[in-house]
Amino acid sequence: MRKPDGKIVLLGDMNVGKTSLLQRYMERRFPDTVSTVGGAFYLKQWRSYNISIWDTAGREQFHGLGSMYCRGAAAVILTYDVNNAQSLLELEDRFLGLTDTASADCLFAIVGNKVDLSEEGPGEGGQEGEQGPGLAGGGGCAAPRLPKQVQPEDAVAFYKKILKYKMLDEKEVPAAEQMCFETSAKTGRNVDLLFETLFDMVVPVILQQRAQGPPQTVDITSSRPPTRTRSGCCA
Numbered sequence: 076m077r078k079p080d081g082k083i084v085l086l087g088d089m090n091v092g093k094t095s096l097l098q099r100y101m102e103r104r105f106p107d108t109v110s111t112v113g114g115a116f117y118l119k120q121w122r123s124y125n126i127s128i129w130d131t132a133g134r135e136q137f138h139g140l141g142s143m144y145c146r147g148a149a150a151v152i153l154t155y156d157v158n159n160a161q162s163l164l165e166l167e168d169r170f171l172g173l174t175d176t177a178s179a180d181c182l183f184a185i186v187g188n189k190v191d192l193s194e195e196g197p198g199e200g201g202q203e204g205e206q207g208p209g210l211a212g213g214g215g216c217a218a219p220r221l222p223k224q225v226q227p228e229d230a231v232a233f234y235k236k237i238l239k240y241k242m243l244d245e246k247e248v249p250a251a252e253q254m255c256f257e258t259s260a261k262t263g264r265n266v267d268l269l270f271e272t273l274f275d276m277v278v279p280v281i282l283q284q285r286a287q288g289p290p291q292t293v294d295i296t297s298s299r300p301p302t303r304t305r306s307g308c309c310a
């Protein structure tokens with residue numbers, strides 16, 4: 076297997092839909108999921124590049140692994156559930172600090188998932204790739220079924236906080252509107268847009284990383300050996 080050229084990591088609280096988003100994109104389906112244990116990755120060939128996309132566990136007990144998965148990442152997808160305000164707060168409180176190990180040029184996408192639960196549109200929550208104003212990929216246009224707890228402006232404000240935290244100049248990084256997405260892993264809404272926008276954006280980061288020296292990958296040998304659980308996975 077060819078070594079990945081770059082890495083994208085999905086982070087976020089348990090149950091926000093990280094695994095579902097990745098499976099929707101890679102396998103084109105919305106299967107039943109079980110809460111992720113440790114982490115897992117897919118390899119995606121994008122143009123001539125191999126990009127690994129890492130799915131991580133949101134459960135508190137796996138928190139310590141997060142910064143290891145982020146090491147050298149070219150992009151991090153910070154995921155929340157639009158119907159759960161706490162899940163956005165958790166990104167700031169628990170997950171943002173894990174990205175300190177990412178590449179210096181790391182891109183950040185903020186993703187509000189499960190829009191199908193709060194917005195009605197064609198085919199329950201809108202169709203894949205549907206566009207509209209506000210965020211990358213747009214919002215819906217019909218009456219909400221559930222009151223949404225997180226608005227697009229909240230995600231944009233969080234993105235700006237990240238730039239401050241990382242001491243990045245707003246002029247030199249992608250605009251918040253380009254990097255905040257509302258998705259539904261269930262209907263597929265904006266899922267391709269999210270991943271493919273990021274793939275295009277990480278290619279220059281990969282080239283930059285190459286110019287700076289050998290790629291940073293997860294060095295399993297430098298981490299504590301995982302303890303075995305009954306299911307046989309990393310804990």
Ligand SMILES: Nc1nc2c(ncn2[C@@H]2O[C@H](COP(=O)(O)OP(=O)(O)OP(=O)(O)O)[C@@H](O)[C@H]2O)c(=O)[nH]1
Pocket residue numbers: 087088089090091092093094095096106107108109110111112131132133134188189190191192258259260261262
């Ligand atoms: N309605 C709806 N349900 C979703 C969506 N995405 C995920 N779900 C459901 O939400 C639950 C959790 O989804 P997962 O993808 O397992 O969540 P996760 O973020 O990977 O959770 P951890 O692995 O525990 O961190 C599952 O029951 C999914 O079917 C979505 O876009 N819409």
Ligand SMILES: [Mg+2]
Pocket residue numbers: 093094095108109110111130131132133
């Ligand atoms: Mg999962």
